[in-house]
Protein backbone atom coordinates (compact mmCIF):
# COMPACT_ATOMS: atom_id res chain seq x y z
CA UNK A 19 0.00 0.00 0.00
CA UNK A 20 1.32 3.44 -0.92
CA UNK A 21 2.66 5.44 2.03
CA UNK A 22 0.89 8.81 2.26
CA UNK A 23 2.04 9.67 5.76
CA UNK A 24 3.92 12.75 4.51
CA UNK A 25 0.55 14.37 4.02
CA UNK A 26 -0.50 13.84 7.63
CA UNK A 27 -1.15 17.52 8.39
CA UNK A 28 -3.30 18.05 5.31
CA UNK A 29 -5.11 14.74 5.92
CA UNK A 30 -5.74 15.64 9.55
CA UNK A 31 -7.07 19.10 8.60
CA UNK A 32 -9.49 17.51 6.13
CA UNK A 33 -10.60 14.98 8.75
CA UNK A 34 -11.15 17.74 11.33
CA UNK A 35 -13.44 19.53 8.92
CA UNK A 36 -15.48 16.35 8.40
CA UNK A 37 -18.20 16.53 11.05
CA UNK A 38 -19.84 13.28 9.92
CA UNK A 39 -16.57 11.36 10.40
CA UNK A 40 -16.11 12.77 13.88
CA UNK A 41 -19.62 11.68 14.84
CA UNK A 42 -18.93 8.10 13.71
CA UNK A 43 -15.61 7.98 15.56
CA UNK A 44 -17.22 9.26 18.73
CA UNK A 45 -19.83 6.54 18.86
CA UNK A 46 -17.30 3.77 18.05
CA UNK A 47 -14.91 5.04 20.71
CA UNK A 48 -17.60 4.86 23.41
CA UNK A 49 -18.29 1.21 22.60
CA UNK A 50 -14.64 0.09 22.57
CA UNK A 51 -13.56 2.01 25.66
CA UNK A 52 -16.52 1.06 27.84
CA UNK A 53 -16.46 -2.61 26.84
CA UNK A 54 -12.72 -2.94 27.44
CA UNK A 55 -13.01 -1.31 30.87
CA UNK A 56 -15.72 -3.83 31.83
CA UNK A 57 -13.95 -6.85 30.32
CA UNK A 58 -10.65 -6.40 32.15
CA UNK A 59 -12.44 -6.47 35.53
CA UNK A 60 -13.32 -10.15 34.84
CA UNK A 61 -9.66 -11.10 35.21
CA UNK A 62 -8.65 -11.42 38.86
CA UNK A 63 -5.37 -9.59 38.40
CA UNK A 64 -5.35 -8.01 34.98
CA UNK A 65 -2.09 -6.13 35.64
CA UNK A 66 -0.28 -9.38 36.48
CA UNK A 67 -1.72 -11.06 33.36
CA UNK A 68 -0.65 -8.07 31.31
CA UNK A 69 2.88 -8.29 32.73
CA UNK A 70 2.96 -12.02 31.92
CA UNK A 71 1.78 -11.34 28.36
CA UNK A 72 4.46 -8.68 27.91
CA UNK A 73 7.11 -11.08 29.28
CA UNK A 74 6.09 -13.77 26.78
CA UNK A 75 6.33 -11.36 23.88
CA UNK A 76 9.69 -10.03 25.10
CA UNK A 77 11.07 -13.57 25.46
CA UNK A 78 10.20 -14.23 21.81
CA UNK A 79 11.53 -10.97 20.42
CA UNK A 80 14.78 -11.33 22.38
CA UNK A 81 15.44 -14.65 20.60
CA UNK A 82 13.33 -14.28 17.51
CA UNK A 83 15.59 -16.35 15.23
CA UNK A 84 15.47 -19.30 17.63
CA UNK A 85 11.69 -19.32 17.94
CA UNK A 86 11.19 -18.88 14.21
CA UNK A 87 13.45 -21.85 13.46
CA UNK A 88 11.55 -23.93 16.01
CA UNK A 89 8.25 -22.89 14.45
CA UNK A 90 9.50 -23.71 10.96
CA UNK A 91 10.67 -27.20 11.96
CA UNK A 92 7.33 -28.01 13.61
CA UNK A 93 5.29 -26.57 10.74
CA UNK A 94 7.24 -28.63 8.22
CA UNK A 95 6.55 -31.75 10.33
CA UNK A 96 2.81 -31.12 9.95
CA UNK A 97 3.02 -31.05 6.15
CA UNK A 98 3.04 -27.27 5.75
CA UNK A 99 5.54 -25.32 3.64
CA UNK A 100 7.28 -22.28 5.10
CA UNK A 101 8.33 -19.43 2.82
CA UNK A 102 10.19 -16.28 3.83
CA UNK A 103 9.47 -12.87 2.33
CA UNK A 104 11.86 -9.94 2.66
CA UNK A 105 9.25 -7.32 1.73
CA UNK A 106 5.80 -6.68 0.30
CA UNK A 107 6.92 -7.22 -3.28
CA UNK A 108 8.16 -10.68 -2.35
CA UNK A 109 4.86 -11.45 -0.60
CA UNK A 110 3.01 -10.59 -3.80
CA UNK A 111 5.37 -12.67 -5.93
CA UNK A 112 5.23 -15.74 -3.66
CA UNK A 113 1.45 -15.70 -3.26
CA UNK A 114 0.87 -15.20 -6.99
CA UNK A 115 3.23 -18.10 -7.75
CA UNK A 116 1.40 -20.36 -5.28
CA UNK A 117 -1.95 -19.46 -6.84
CA UNK A 118 -0.69 -20.12 -10.36
CA UNK A 119 0.98 -23.41 -9.36
CA UNK A 120 -2.36 -24.69 -8.05
CA UNK A 121 -4.40 -23.28 -10.94
CA UNK A 122 -6.31 -20.87 -8.69
CA UNK A 123 -8.31 -18.02 -10.22
CA UNK A 124 -10.29 -16.92 -7.15
CA UNK A 125 -9.04 -16.43 -3.59
CA UNK A 126 -11.12 -15.77 -0.47
CA UNK A 127 -9.36 -13.72 2.19
CA UNK A 128 -9.89 -13.15 5.87
CA UNK A 129 -8.43 -10.02 7.41
CA UNK A 130 -4.66 -9.64 7.04
CA UNK A 131 -2.97 -6.33 7.70
CA UNK A 132 0.18 -7.67 6.08
CA UNK A 133 -1.67 -8.19 2.84
CA UNK A 134 -2.62 -4.48 3.09
CA UNK A 135 1.04 -3.59 3.73
CA UNK A 136 2.08 -5.55 0.63
CA UNK A 137 -0.72 -4.30 -1.64
CA UNK A 138 -1.55 -7.94 -2.33
CA UNK A 139 -5.06 -7.46 -3.75
CA UNK A 140 -3.77 -5.15 -6.47
CA UNK A 141 -0.96 -7.60 -7.33
CA UNK A 142 -3.39 -10.53 -7.55
CA UNK A 143 -5.80 -8.58 -9.73
CA UNK A 144 -2.93 -7.60 -12.02
CA UNK A 145 -2.11 -11.32 -12.35
CA UNK A 146 -5.71 -12.13 -13.33
CA UNK A 147 -6.63 -13.67 -9.95
CA UNK A 148 -9.75 -12.48 -8.14
CA UNK A 149 -9.27 -11.72 -4.41
CA UNK A 150 -12.49 -11.60 -2.37
CA UNK A 151 -12.38 -10.03 1.10
CA UNK A 152 -14.73 -11.88 3.45
CA UNK A 153 -14.38 -9.96 6.71
CA UNK A 154 -17.50 -7.75 6.59
CA UNK A 155 -15.56 -4.52 7.15
CA UNK A 156 -12.93 -5.43 4.56
CA UNK A 157 -15.64 -6.56 2.14
CA UNK A 158 -17.36 -3.17 2.45
CA UNK A 159 -14.08 -1.41 1.69
CA UNK A 160 -13.29 -3.68 -1.24
CA UNK A 161 -16.64 -3.21 -2.97
CA UNK A 162 -16.28 0.52 -2.36
CA UNK A 163 -13.25 0.63 -4.65
CA UNK A 164 -10.50 -0.91 -2.55
CA UNK A 165 -10.60 1.81 0.08
CA UNK A 166 -7.91 1.25 2.75
CA UNK A 167 -8.96 0.27 6.31
CA UNK A 168 -9.08 3.01 8.93
CA UNK A 169 -8.77 0.79 12.03
CA UNK A 170 -6.91 -2.47 12.50
CA UNK A 171 -9.82 -4.42 13.98
CA UNK A 172 -12.77 -2.37 12.65
CA UNK A 173 -11.61 -1.50 9.13
CA UNK A 174 -14.83 0.30 8.08
CA UNK A 175 -15.38 2.18 11.35
CA UNK A 176 -15.45 5.45 9.38
CA UNK A 177 -18.59 4.36 7.51
CA UNK A 178 -22.13 4.87 8.78
CA UNK A 179 -25.06 2.49 8.46
CA UNK A 180 -26.47 4.74 5.72
CA UNK A 181 -23.16 4.68 3.83
CA UNK A 182 -23.18 0.87 3.82
CA UNK A 183 -26.89 0.65 2.97
CA UNK A 184 -26.37 2.90 -0.07
CA UNK A 185 -23.24 1.02 -1.12
CA UNK A 186 -24.81 -2.46 -0.93
CA UNK A 187 -27.91 -1.24 -2.75
CA UNK A 188 -25.66 0.06 -5.53
CA UNK A 189 -23.26 -2.91 -5.86
CA UNK A 190 -25.65 -5.78 -5.10
CA UNK A 191 -28.61 -4.30 -6.97
CA UNK A 192 -31.04 -5.46 -4.26
CA UNK A 193 -33.67 -3.46 -2.31
CA UNK A 194 -32.00 -1.08 0.14
CA UNK A 195 -31.75 -2.52 3.68
CA UNK A 196 -31.71 -0.26 6.69
CA UNK A 197 -30.57 -2.45 9.58
CA UNK A 198 -27.29 -4.16 10.36
CA UNK A 199 -28.53 -7.80 10.51
CA UNK A 200 -30.20 -7.45 7.09
CA UNK A 201 -27.07 -5.92 5.57
CA UNK A 202 -24.87 -8.62 7.11
CA UNK A 203 -27.23 -11.31 5.76
CA UNK A 204 -27.06 -9.80 2.29
CA UNK A 205 -23.22 -9.78 2.38
CA UNK A 206 -23.24 -13.37 3.66
CA UNK A 207 -25.43 -14.49 0.76
CA UNK A 208 -23.06 -12.91 -1.76
CA UNK A 209 -19.98 -14.32 -0.02
CA UNK A 210 -21.36 -17.85 0.23
CA UNK A 211 -20.89 -18.40 -3.51
CA UNK A 212 -17.31 -17.19 -3.28
CA UNK A 213 -16.54 -19.45 -0.30
CA UNK A 214 -17.75 -22.46 -2.26
CA UNK A 215 -15.93 -21.65 -5.50
CA UNK A 216 -12.55 -20.28 -4.32
CA UNK A 217 -9.52 -22.51 -4.85
CA UNK A 218 -7.40 -20.81 -2.24
CA UNK A 219 -7.87 -19.04 1.09
CA UNK A 220 -5.57 -16.40 2.54
CA UNK A 221 -5.58 -15.55 6.22
CA UNK A 222 -3.42 -13.52 8.52
CA UNK A 223 -2.23 -15.07 11.75
CA UNK A 224 -2.72 -13.59 15.20
CA UNK A 225 -0.07 -15.91 16.57
CA UNK A 226 2.22 -18.70 15.35
CA UNK A 227 2.84 -21.40 17.96
CA UNK A 228 6.45 -22.65 17.88
CA UNK A 229 5.67 -25.73 20.00
CA UNK A 230 3.15 -27.15 17.52
CA UNK A 231 3.76 -25.33 14.22
CA UNK A 232 0.18 -23.98 14.38
CA UNK A 233 -1.43 -20.68 13.49
CA UNK A 234 -3.97 -19.14 15.88
CA UNK A 235 -6.77 -17.04 14.43
CA UNK A 236 -9.03 -14.71 16.39
CA UNK A 237 -12.18 -13.63 14.52
CA UNK A 238 -15.74 -12.63 15.22
CA UNK A 239 -17.52 -13.49 12.00
CA UNK A 240 -16.71 -17.09 11.20
CA UNK A 241 -15.35 -16.10 7.81
CA UNK A 242 -11.85 -17.06 8.98
CA UNK A 243 -12.93 -20.68 9.36
CA UNK A 244 -14.50 -20.77 5.90
CA UNK A 245 -11.37 -19.25 4.33
CA UNK A 246 -9.00 -21.64 6.07
CA UNK A 247 -10.89 -24.92 5.80
CA UNK A 248 -12.94 -24.92 2.58
CA UNK A 249 -10.39 -24.22 -0.21
CA UNK A 250 -7.78 -26.76 -1.31
CA UNK A 251 -4.97 -24.33 -0.55
CA UNK A 252 -4.52 -22.19 2.55
CA UNK A 253 -1.86 -19.46 2.70
CA UNK A 254 -1.08 -17.78 6.02
CA UNK A 255 0.62 -14.40 5.65
CA UNK A 256 2.04 -12.96 8.81
CA UNK A 257 4.93 -10.96 10.24
CA UNK A 258 7.93 -12.77 11.67
CA UNK A 259 7.28 -11.25 15.09
CA UNK A 260 3.98 -13.11 15.60
CA UNK A 261 5.50 -16.31 16.98
CA UNK A 262 4.85 -17.44 20.59
CA UNK A 263 6.65 -20.34 22.27
CA UNK A 264 3.87 -22.62 23.56
CA UNK A 265 0.12 -23.21 23.64
CA UNK A 266 0.18 -22.21 27.31
CA UNK A 267 1.71 -18.86 26.33
CA UNK A 268 -1.01 -18.52 23.72
CA UNK A 269 -3.63 -19.01 26.46
CA UNK A 270 -2.11 -16.14 28.46
CA UNK A 271 -2.12 -13.84 25.45
CA UNK A 272 -5.71 -14.78 24.72
CA UNK A 273 -6.68 -13.53 28.17
CA UNK A 274 -5.61 -10.02 27.18
CA UNK A 275 -6.15 -9.82 23.38
CA UNK A 276 -9.95 -9.98 22.94
CA UNK A 277 -10.54 -8.00 26.13
CA UNK A 278 -8.25 -5.22 24.93
CA UNK A 279 -9.48 -5.33 21.33
CA UNK A 280 -13.27 -5.55 21.41
CA UNK A 281 -13.98 -5.85 25.13
CA UNK A 282 -14.92 -9.52 24.78
CA UNK A 283 -13.85 -12.24 27.22
CA UNK A 284 -13.20 -14.39 24.17
CA UNK A 285 -13.78 -13.73 20.49
CA UNK A 286 -16.72 -15.48 18.80
CA UNK A 287 -14.31 -17.75 16.94
CA UNK A 288 -10.86 -18.83 18.04
CA UNK A 289 -9.11 -21.37 15.82
CA UNK A 290 -5.81 -23.16 16.23
CA UNK A 291 -4.94 -24.67 12.85
CA UNK A 292 -2.23 -27.28 12.58
CA UNK A 293 -1.01 -28.85 9.36
CA UNK A 294 -2.72 -30.07 6.23
CA UNK A 295 -5.84 -32.23 6.04
CA UNK A 296 -5.17 -35.74 7.33
CA UNK A 297 -6.91 -38.97 6.38
CA UNK A 298 -10.34 -38.97 7.97
CA UNK A 299 -10.53 -35.16 8.42
CA UNK A 300 -13.83 -33.74 7.18
CA UNK A 301 -12.28 -30.50 5.98
CA UNK A 302 -9.04 -28.59 5.87
CA UNK A 303 -6.59 -27.67 3.09
CA UNK A 304 -4.59 -30.15 1.07
CA UNK A 305 -1.79 -27.58 0.87
CA UNK A 306 -0.78 -25.18 3.63
CA UNK A 307 1.79 -22.42 3.17
CA UNK A 308 3.17 -19.98 5.70
CA UNK A 309 4.56 -16.78 4.20
CA UNK A 310 6.58 -15.20 7.00
CA UNK A 311 7.32 -11.58 6.29
CA UNK A 312 10.17 -9.37 7.45
CA UNK A 313 9.40 -5.98 5.79
CA UNK A 314 11.53 -4.01 8.22
CA UNK A 315 10.84 -6.04 11.37
CA UNK A 316 14.28 -7.67 11.69
CA UNK A 317 15.92 -4.22 11.51
CA UNK A 318 13.97 -3.18 14.62
CA UNK A 319 15.24 -6.10 16.73
CA UNK A 320 17.87 -4.93 19.22
CA UNK A 321 17.24 -1.21 18.60
CA UNK A 322 15.71 1.43 20.89
CA UNK A 323 12.35 0.48 19.33
CA UNK A 324 12.53 -3.24 20.06
CA UNK A 325 9.45 -3.09 22.35
CA UNK A 326 7.06 -2.26 19.49
CA UNK A 327 7.59 -5.80 18.14
CA UNK A 328 5.63 -7.04 21.17
CA UNK A 329 2.47 -5.53 19.60
CA UNK A 330 -0.41 -8.01 19.28
CA UNK A 331 -2.53 -5.69 17.09
CA UNK A 332 -5.42 -5.26 19.52
CA UNK A 333 -6.16 -1.64 18.58
CA UNK A 334 -6.63 -0.49 22.20
CA UNK A 335 -4.07 2.29 21.79
CA UNK A 336 -6.03 3.90 18.96
CA UNK A 337 -9.37 3.39 20.72
CA UNK A 338 -8.04 5.46 23.63
CA UNK A 339 -5.99 8.02 21.67
CA UNK A 340 -7.48 11.54 21.62
CA UNK A 341 -5.75 12.24 18.30
CA UNK A 342 -7.01 9.08 16.53
CA UNK A 343 -10.47 9.62 17.98
CA UNK A 344 -10.60 13.10 16.46
CA UNK A 345 -9.21 12.45 12.98
CA UNK A 346 -9.68 8.70 12.35
CA UNK A 347 -7.28 6.29 10.71
CA UNK A 348 -6.94 7.48 7.10
CA UNK A 349 -5.15 10.66 8.13
CA UNK A 350 -2.12 8.60 9.20
CA UNK A 351 -1.57 7.68 5.56
CA UNK A 352 -0.61 4.01 5.82
CA UNK A 353 -1.85 0.65 7.06
CA UNK A 354 -1.34 1.22 10.78
CA UNK A 355 -3.01 4.24 12.41
CA UNK A 356 -3.02 5.61 15.95
CA UNK A 357 -0.08 5.52 18.35
CA UNK A 358 1.19 2.08 17.25
CA UNK A 359 1.05 3.24 13.63
CA UNK A 360 2.90 6.43 14.49
CA UNK A 361 5.73 4.22 15.74
CA UNK A 362 5.51 1.45 13.12
CA UNK A 363 5.15 3.58 9.98
CA UNK A 364 8.41 5.53 10.44
CA UNK A 365 10.22 2.28 11.31
CA UNK A 366 8.86 0.20 8.41
CA UNK A 367 8.33 2.88 5.76
CA UNK A 368 11.20 5.23 6.72
CA UNK A 369 11.46 8.12 9.14
CA UNK A 370 11.74 10.58 6.26
CA UNK A 371 8.41 9.33 4.83
CA UNK A 372 6.47 9.92 8.03
CA UNK A 373 7.87 13.16 9.40
CA UNK A 374 4.78 14.25 11.29
CA UNK A 375 3.64 10.92 12.73
CA UNK A 376 5.88 10.91 15.82
CA UNK A 377 4.35 14.31 16.57
CA UNK A 378 0.76 13.13 16.01
CA UNK A 379 0.34 12.47 19.72
CA UNK A 380 -0.28 14.48 22.86
CA UNK A 381 1.92 12.06 24.87
CA UNK A 382 -0.96 11.76 27.37
CA UNK A 383 0.04 8.08 27.85
CA UNK A 384 -3.48 6.68 27.54
CA UNK A 385 -2.04 4.29 24.92
CA UNK A 386 0.73 3.18 27.26
CA UNK A 387 -1.78 2.58 30.06
CA UNK A 388 -4.09 0.36 28.01
CA UNK A 389 -1.54 -1.55 25.91
CA UNK A 390 -1.95 -5.22 26.95
CA UNK A 391 1.74 -5.94 26.41
CA UNK A 392 3.05 -2.83 28.16
CA UNK A 393 4.61 -1.15 25.14
CA UNK A 394 5.85 2.31 26.25
CA UNK A 395 4.37 4.04 23.20
CA UNK A 396 4.91 7.67 24.33
CA UNK A 397 8.55 6.88 25.07
CA UNK A 398 9.00 5.36 21.60
CA UNK A 399 7.37 8.40 20.00
CA UNK A 400 9.73 10.68 21.92
CA UNK A 401 12.72 8.61 20.76
CA UNK A 402 11.55 8.90 17.16
CA UNK A 403 11.37 12.67 17.57
CA UNK A 404 14.95 12.64 18.87
CA UNK A 405 16.07 10.57 15.88
CA UNK A 406 14.40 12.99 13.49
CA UNK A 407 16.18 15.94 15.10
CA UNK A 408 19.54 14.09 15.13
CA UNK A 409 19.18 13.31 11.43
CA UNK A 410 18.22 16.90 10.61
CA UNK A 411 14.78 15.87 9.40
CA UNK A 412 12.82 18.52 11.32
CA UNK A 413 12.36 22.08 9.94
CA UNK A 414 15.37 24.35 10.47
CA UNK A 415 13.42 26.88 12.58
CA UNK A 416 12.28 24.13 14.94
CA UNK A 417 15.80 22.75 15.33
CA UNK A 418 17.28 26.19 16.00
CA UNK A 419 14.47 26.95 18.45
CA UNK A 420 15.06 23.71 20.38
CA UNK A 421 18.82 24.29 20.54
CA UNK A 422 18.27 27.80 21.79
CA UNK A 423 15.78 26.60 24.37
CA UNK A 424 18.22 23.87 25.50
CA UNK A 425 21.01 26.44 25.85
CA UNK A 426 18.86 28.84 27.88
CA UNK A 427 17.35 26.06 30.03
CA UNK A 428 20.85 25.21 31.26
CA UNK A 429 21.29 28.79 32.56
CA UNK A 430 18.75 29.31 35.37
CA UNK A 431 19.24 33.11 35.67
CA UNK A 432 18.72 33.64 31.97
CA UNK A 433 15.80 31.20 31.93
CA UNK A 434 14.04 33.07 34.77
CA UNK A 435 14.60 36.41 33.03
CA UNK A 436 13.28 35.03 29.73
CA UNK A 437 10.23 33.59 31.48
CA UNK A 438 9.51 36.95 33.16
CA UNK A 439 9.78 38.85 29.88
CA UNK A 440 7.66 36.24 28.07
CA UNK A 441 4.87 36.18 30.63
CA UNK A 442 4.66 39.98 30.79
CA UNK A 443 4.64 40.22 27.02
CA UNK A 444 1.78 37.71 26.77
CA UNK A 445 -0.15 39.52 29.49
CA UNK A 446 0.30 42.80 27.60
CA UNK A 447 -0.81 41.09 24.41
CA UNK A 448 -3.98 39.76 26.05
CA UNK A 449 -4.93 43.10 27.63
CA UNK A 450 -8.17 42.62 29.56
CA UNK A 451 -9.16 39.47 27.67
CA UNK A 452 -8.71 36.01 29.20
CA UNK A 453 -7.55 34.48 25.87
CA UNK A 454 -5.06 35.34 23.16
CA UNK A 455 -6.49 34.70 19.72
CA UNK A 456 -3.26 34.84 17.66
CA UNK A 457 0.25 34.23 19.00
CA UNK A 458 2.70 36.33 16.93
CA UNK A 459 5.44 33.67 16.94
CA UNK A 460 3.06 30.75 16.43
CA UNK A 461 0.25 31.90 14.12
CA UNK A 462 -0.26 28.36 12.74
CA UNK A 463 -0.56 26.87 16.22
CA UNK A 464 -3.11 29.45 17.31
CA UNK A 465 -5.13 29.26 14.11
CA UNK A 466 -7.23 26.43 15.51
CA UNK A 467 -7.17 27.30 19.22
CA UNK A 468 -6.92 30.16 21.73
CA UNK A 469 -4.06 30.57 24.17
CA UNK A 470 -5.16 31.23 27.79
CA UNK A 471 -3.89 34.62 28.97
CA UNK A 472 -1.26 34.26 31.71
CA UNK A 473 -1.78 35.71 35.16
CA UNK A 474 1.06 38.18 34.60
CA UNK A 475 3.71 36.70 36.88
CA UNK A 476 5.82 33.56 36.51
CA UNK A 477 5.35 30.48 38.67
CA UNK A 478 8.57 31.29 40.53
CA UNK A 479 7.27 34.78 41.35
CA UNK A 480 3.93 33.44 42.53
CA UNK A 481 5.60 30.73 44.60
CA UNK A 482 8.00 33.19 46.20
CA UNK A 483 5.13 35.59 46.92
CA UNK A 484 3.28 32.77 48.66
CA UNK A 485 6.33 32.12 50.86
CA UNK A 486 7.03 35.80 51.44
CA UNK A 487 10.53 35.57 49.90
CA UNK A 488 12.22 36.96 46.79
CA UNK A 489 12.11 34.76 43.66
CA UNK A 490 15.38 32.82 43.14
CA UNK A 491 17.08 32.87 39.80
Ligand code: SF4
Nearest residue numbers: 329330332333335389
Ligand atom coordinates in the same frame (compact mmCIF):
# COMPACT_ATOMS: atom_id res chain seq x y z
S1 SF4 B 1 0.63 -1.12 20.62
FE1 SF4 B 1 -0.34 -2.22 22.32
S2 SF4 B 1 -2.41 -1.31 22.44
FE2 SF4 B 1 -1.58 -0.75 20.43
S3 SF4 B 1 -2.30 -2.33 19.02
FE3 SF4 B 1 -0.27 -2.98 19.76
S4 SF4 B 1 -0.70 -4.29 21.53
FE4 SF4 B 1 -2.56 -3.14 21.13
